[in-house]
Structures are given as C-alpha cells and as structure tokens.
Amino acid sequence: MVFSLDEVLKHFGFQLNEMQSKAVLEGMLDAHNCLVCAPTASGKTLLAVLKILREKAYFSGNLFKAIYVVPLKALAEEKFEEFTKTFEPYSLTVGISVGNFDSDDSDLFEKNIIIVTSEKMDSILRHRKDFLASISLAIFDEFHLINDETRGATLEVIVTKFLRANCKILGLSATIANPEEVSSWLKAKLIKSSFRPTKLVKGIMAGGKLHLGEKSFSFDDKKPLEDLIGKILSEKKQALVFTATRRTAESTAQALSSVVPKFLDENEMQNLLEHSKKSLKALSNPTSQCKDLSKCFEKGIVFHHAGLLSKQQSEIRKAFKDDRSLKIIVCTTTLAMGIDFPASYVVVRDLKRFDGNFSSFMPQSEIAQICGRAGRPRYDKEGYAVLMCSPKDEGEVDDLYLNDKVEDLYSKLSSLPFLRIHSLAAIASGYCASFEELFQFFNSTLFAFQFKNNERFLVEIERAVFELKDLDFVREKSGKLVATPIGERVSELYIDPKTAAVFLEFLNDKRMEKKEFSSIGALFVLCKSSEMRPLLNVKKTEEDALFNEAWDLDLDDTDLAEKMKTAKLLDFWTNEKTEEEILEHFSMPPGIVHGKVKIAEWLLYSLQEMAFVLNESTKYEQLKNLRRRVKHGIKEELLGLCKIRGIGRVRARKLFNAGIKTIEDYHLQPKEKIKEIILGKKSHQETLDLG
Numbered sequence: 001m002v003f004s005l006d007e008v009l010k011h012f013g014f015q016l017n018e019m020q021s022k023a024v025l026e027g028m029l030d031a032h033n034c035l036v037c038a039p040t041a042s043g044k045t046l047l048a049v050l051k052i053l054r055e056k057a058y059f060s061g062n063l064f065k066a067i068y069v070v071p072l073k074a075l076a077e078e079k080f081e082e083f084t085k086t087f088e089p090y091s092l093t094v095g096i097s098v099g100n101f102d103s104d105d106s107d108l109f110e111k112n113i114i115i116v117t118s119e120k121m122d123s124i125l126r127h128r129k130d131f132l133a134s135i136s137l138a139i140f141d142e143f144h145l146i147n148d149e150t151r152g153a154t155l156e157v158i159v160t161k162f163l164r165a166n167c168k169i170l171g172l173s174a175t176i177a178n179p180e181e182v183s184s185w186l187k188a189k190l191i192k193s194s195f196r197p198t199k200l201v202k203g204i205m206a207g208g209k210l211h212l213g214e215k216s217f218s219f220d221d222k223k224p225l226e227d228l229i230g231k232i233l234s235e236k237k238q239a240l241v242f243t244a245t246r247r248t249a250e251s252t253a254q255a256l257s258s259v260v261p262k263f264l265d266e267n268e269m270q271n272l273l274e275h276s277k278k279s280l281k282a283l284s285n286p287t288s289q290c291k292d293l294s295k296c297f298e299k300g301i302v303f304h305h306a307g308l309l310s311k312q313q314s315e316i317r318k319a320f321k322d323d324r325s326l327k328i329i330v331c332t333t334t335l336a337m338g339i340d341f342p343a344s345y346v347v348v349r350d351l352k353r354f355d356g357n358f359s360s361f362m363p364q365s366e367i368a369q370i371c372g373r374a375g376r377p378r379y380d381k382e383g384y385a386v387l388m389c390s391p392k393d394e395g396e397v398d399d400l401y402l403n404d405k406v407e408d409l410y411s412k413l414s415s416l417p418f419l420r421i422h423s424l425a426a427i428a429s430g431y432c433a434s435f436e437e438l439f440q441f442f443n444s445t446l447f448a449f450q451f452k453n454n455e456r457f458l459v460e461i462e463r464a465v466f467e468l469k470d471l472d473f474v475r476e477k478s479g480k481l482v483a484t485p486i487g488e489r490v491s492e493l494y495i496d497p498k499t500a501a502v503f504l505e506f507l508n509d510k511r512m513e514k515k516e517f518s519s520i521g522a523l524f525v526l527c528k529s530s531e532m533r534p535l536l537n538v539k540k541t542e543e544d545a546l547f548n549e550a551w552d553l554d555l556d557d558t559d560l561a562e563k564m565k566t567a568k569l570l571d572f573w574t575n576e577k578t579e580e581e582i583l584e585h586f587s588m589p590p591g592i593v594h595g596k597v598k599i600a601e602w603l604l605y606s607l608q609e610m611a612f613v614l615n616e617s618t619k620y621e622q623l624k625n626l627r628r629r630v631k632h633g634i635k636e637e638l639l640g641l642c643k644i645r646g647i648g649r650v651r652a653r654k655l656f657n658a659g660i661k662t663i664e665d666y667h668l669q670p671k672e673k674i675k676e677i678i679l680g681k682k683s684h685q686e687t688l689d690l691g
Contacts, residue, residue: 068113
C-alpha cells in the first residue's frame with residue numbers, strides 16, 4: 001500500500017485545518033514518536049487516522065498492527081464504531097477489548113487496529129509479553145490522564161513498556177501545561193496548537209450577572225440558571241450543564257424541566273416520547289429513578305451520571321447527538337472526557353467539589369476539559385462555556401479559570417500500592433527477572449525522568465518487592481526474581497496484591513472448615529478489597545444495627561459498618577431484591593448497583609481461581625455458585641434456569657414460581673406456554689423469540 005496524503009483526504013472529503021496542517025508540516029507523520037497538544041474538537045482523531053495509514057504503507061499483507069488506547073469503555077466503543085467504517089475501504093480490520101481481565105484475547109491479534117482501555121492493555125501485557133513486539137504503532141488518546149490520581153500510573157507503565165520496545169508512539173492531548181517536559185521523556189516531536197475550528201468563549205455568571213466574552217447579560221438573580229437555559233434554547237442551541245453530584249444532576253434536571261418544552265416543536269416532542277419509552281424499558285421493573293428520567297426525557301431535558309444504565313445512556317446519546325431533539329443534559333463529570341456530545345454551550349453549575357472534609361475549587365485542567373466540550377465544527381462558529389459562582393468568588397474564579405492556566409502534568413507512579421501492583425506484574429510476566437531489570441524499567445518512567453534523585457524511588461521499589469516476598473507472591477533465587485504460582489495468578493487476575501492477601505487469609509481460615517459456607521461472609525470479604533471502594537456511606541442512625549449484624553455473623557474489621565452495608569447491598573441483589581427496593585433501602589441507583597455487581601463478580605471469580613490454585617475444591621465450587629448468583633442477582637434455586645440463553649433473574653423467577661424449576665422442565669414445555677408464563681398479558685408484538 002502506497003500512502004498519498006492527498007488521495008486519503010480526497011477519499012474522506014476532508015481539508016486539513018490549521019492545526020492538522022501544522023502537524024503534517026512539522027513532521028508528525030514521519031516522526032518515530034510524537035505528542036500532539038491541541039484543544040478539544042480541533043481534529044486530533046484525523047491525525048491518528050493519517051498516522052495509521054502512513055504506518056500501514058510500510059507493511060505488506062496483514063502484518064501491520066496498531067493499538068489505540070482510551071480511558072473509558074464508552075469512548076472505546078465510540079472509536080470502534082467510527083474506525084470500523086473509516087478503515088474498511090483500506091482493508092484494515094478493527095477489534096475492541098474492554099472487558100475480561102483474565103484473558104489474553106488471542107483472537108484480537110488477527111486485527112490490524114485494536115482499541116482498548118488502558119487497564120485492558122495492561123492486562124493483555126500481563127498475559128502476553130510477546131504482544132509488545134507485534135505492535136508497530138501505539139496511539140494514546142487523552143494522554144494527559146497520566147496525571148490522574150487513580151488511572152495515571154497504569155497508563156504511564158503501559159507507555160513506558162512501548163517506549164522500551166521501540167514501538168512508535170503518538171500521544172494526543174488537550175490539556176498539558178508542561179508538554180516540553182513530557183515530550184522530552186517520550187523523545188517525541190512536540191506539536192502544539194491553540195487552534196479550534198470553533199472559537200471558545202468563556203464567561204462567568206455571578207448571581208444574575210453574566211459576562212460572556214465582551215457581552216454582558218442580566219438575569220433574575222433568584223433563578224439565573226433557568227433564565228440562562230431559556231436564552232440558550234431561544235438561540236436553538238443545546239447545552240451540557242455540569243453539577244457536582246448525581247443527586248444535584250437529577251434535582252437540577254427536574255427543576256429545569258418546566259423551562260424546555262415551550263422551545264420544542266411537534267416532531268421533536270414525538271421523538272422525545274419514543275426515546276422516553278425506550279429509556280423506561282432499560283429495566284424489566286423500572287425504578288423511580290428510571291421513571292424520573294423518562295418524565296424528564298419527554299420534556300427535552302435529562303440527567304446523566306454513572307448511576308444510569310448503559311441502555312439509558314445510549315438513548316440519551318441518540319436523542320442529543322443524532323436527532324438533536326434532546327436539548328439539555330444535566331450531568332456529572334462523566335461527560336467531561338472525550339466522548340462526543342456536541343453542545344453549543346457548557347454550563348458549569350458547580351465549580352467546587354466536596355472531598356469529605358470541605359469544598360474546594362476543581363483543578364484547572366479538569367475545568368479546561370469540561371469547557372472544551374463547548375462548540376462543535378459541524379454546528380457552531382463559536383462555543384460558549386459559562387462558569388457559575390457566587391459574587392464573592394467571582395475574582396478567584398476569573399483568576400483560576402479564565403486565564404487558560406492548567407496545572408503541570410506529574411507522574412503518579414511513586415505510591416507504594418502502584419509500585420507493588422506493577423512490580424508484581426513485571427516479574428510475573430517475565431518482563432523483569434531481577435532487581436537490576438526492575439530498576440532499569442522504572443528508571444525509564446516519567447517519574448524517574450521528572451524527579452532526578454531516584455535513590456529514594458529505588459528504595460520504594462525494593463520495599464514493594466519485599467512486601468511481595470513477604471506475601472509469598474515473589475521469591476528470589478540466585479539473584480533472580482520469580483513469581484510463585486499464586487503470585488503469577490494474582491497478577492493475571494488483575495487484582496491488588498493486598499486484596500489477594502486478604503483473599504488468601506479467608507481461604508486459609510481453618511475456622512471455615514467447621515462452619516457452613518456463608519454467602520454474606522464471602523461478600524463481606526470482597527468489601528475488604530481496594531477494588532470495592534468507595535464503600536457505601538453509613539448514617540449515624542444506621543451504625544448500631546450494622547455493627548450488631550456484623551458481630552452476629554462473627555465479622556470484624558476496620559470500617560466495619562461501611563463494609564457491612566456494602567456487603568448487604570450485594571446480598572440484597574443476590575436475594576432477588578428489585579432495583580427499586582435497593583434504591584429505596586440504600587439510595588443506590590441501578591447504574592451504580594450494576595457497577596458494584598460487576599466488580600463483585602470479578603472479585604469472586606478471582607477468589608474462586610485462587611481457591612483452585614490452592615486445591616480448595618469445595619470452596620472453589622461454593623464461590624463459583626456465589627459468583628453466578630451475583631452475576632444474575634438470584635437465589636441458589638434459580639442457578640439452573642439462568643443457564644438458559646435469554647433467561648435472567650426476572651424470567652427465571654416467573655418460570656420457577658410456575659413449577660418450571662429445571663432446564664429439563666423448561667425443554668419439556670411448549671414454546672407458547674413458556675411465552676405465556678414469562679410475558680403474562682403482554683401483547684403478541686411485545687413477545688420475544690426464546691427459542
């Protein structure tokens with residue numbers, strides 16, 4: 001394949017914009033490594049496409065392979081859909097992997113372009129060290145997330161491994177204050193641009209006064225947000241309104257729902273009604289939250305946060321992005337990262353965040369990311385970002401956020417938990433076989449590059465390995481570091497070694513042999529892990545009852561009440577409580593519940609696999625059954641029925657109550673009888689083919 005930039009652009013019907021032209025002229029396509037820092041919506045994805053096609057030109061047949069690393073599953077799915085269409089004319093296949101961490105995804109290696117989350121990429125490298133050698137180009141979207149407190153260390157480790165493998169790297173980012181330093185670490189060509197196809201105009205609304213660019217507006221200071229939304233809708237624009245919490249997102253959307261309908265036409269109202277109905281069907285038994293969302297949907301406004309189900313989030317995206325009948329989304333920062341929601345206006349209602357002790361202003365880089373959501377080339381000449389605050393904070397807000405300042409990007413790799421996790425992974429995968437090799441690897445990281453005095457860093461690495469040795473996950477033989485069978489399995493399972501130590505203590509507890517297996521006890525053990533955090537908050541009025549329940553079950557630990565309440569949430573789920581019952585009892589929306597359930601299922605899988613390595617066959621079977629109960633949200637009596645394709649917790653219970661209790665019973669019944677039991681009085685049009 002011969003690469004011709006002109007032919008590629010002609011094929012797509014594109015013309016390079018100012019930023020893209022600069023990147024090409026300055027050698028982005030030919031650079032071994034390159035870091036592109038340019039505003040959101042400036043066209044960085046096209047640069048990735050061009051880079052992939054340029055690199056493919058160097059290979060014959062199907063040998064070319066590239067990875068595209070993103071921070072979120074939703075963003076991976078968006079890029080997969082986009083790239084599948086983009087590269088089909090060039091006979092380049094695209095794969096995606098964002099899920100199971102205990103898999104080497106061998107089928108992925110047949111694809112030319114592989115889209116993964118950073119955690120999944122880390123997991124693949126733990127299973128397949130040889131994967132590095134097969135990749136020609138690694139593209140990292142949202143590169144600035146190396147600065148993220150929770151996921152930055154993992155991203156840094158992945159980038160370091162590709163650097164050391166001499167793989168070509170393209171980093172894409174919108175907000176890095178010290179790109180020269182970061183590009184020096186990468187030995188990369190730096191492309192910087194402030195160009196945006198749509199101009200971004202920022203402003204502050206303090207009380208009822210809005211100063212937006214060079215213009216000023218006055219609103220009712222008792223309801224400024226309502227008036228601002230009215231102004232936006234009168235201009236036939238859409239908006240994202242960012243709030244601090246799920247609760248405020250919901251209450252704000254409901255409060256604004258009376259403002260929007262008068263700006264909708266009949267076609268939009270009909271579309272919204274259809275989206276509303278579909279969002280309500282995301283659950284068999286909709287919760288009060290689902291009903292609230294559906295009612296808001298009908299009025300052209302919704303709330304959006306991690307507590308929503310994926311089907312509901314998908315319906316919101318279609319209504320907002322595709323037919324544009326949805327006008328306002330009130331959201332948390334879940335929509336701040338990369339996902340394409342074209343909005344003319346961004347309104348940041350809450351600039352402060354409560355960290356458990358007091359409220360403080362959000363980081364400049366995070367607000368910059370949020371503001372970058374405003375304005376899309378397809379729809380706008382200008383995008384508008386409005387920051388709301390009290391009049392007394394206006395000066396500080398102006399100084400913090402309107403001067404285009406962001407914090408420097410710094411490595412987050414130095415903490416002992418991250419070093420412990422990634423040291424075990426490096427040793428278990430055979431990537432590092434000695435202290436010397438481990439030191440060499442970590443000396444290649446951004447942390448070592450930024451903080452030149454590495455003696456203390458190396459001491460921390462030694463400390464992490466000594467902890468792994470104490471846990472018997474790593475042993476040293478003749479100067480060589482090797483992972484024990486259980487240590488190797490822990491690394492593959494992608495859990496914190498400290499979590500694995502807690503699990504081992506549970507599995508080795510001799511008292512367990514004298515007790516009947518306790519599902520709530522096993523669920524409580526999951527809540528001791530770092531992966532299950534944050535735990536559920538406990539009210540003062542709940543503490544005594546939770547302590548008593550835990551002590552009655554012979555359970556004890558730090559944060560006892562919080563762990564007990566979280567274990568009870570999972571226990572409610574496995575005892576077939578509905579999402580509405582869980583919402584009422586725990587104030588946990590379905591999306592959060594399902595997220596906790598997925599983590600619990602993964603941890604139970606890890607726990608059962610550790611039992612297998614220890615040859616604890618009885619515990620293995622008990623944990624395997626509990627994992628399946630957690631997966632489906634069922635009592636043990638429904639385990640058989642839920643093996644049938646298309647039969648979940650609700651249908652299985654209906655069948656069981658009707659006397660169909662086994663797979664054999666199910667197959668003996670006529671198909672029409674099964675439909676009648678499952679669907680009750682629903683119309684024929686609503687029936688599903690269960691065959």
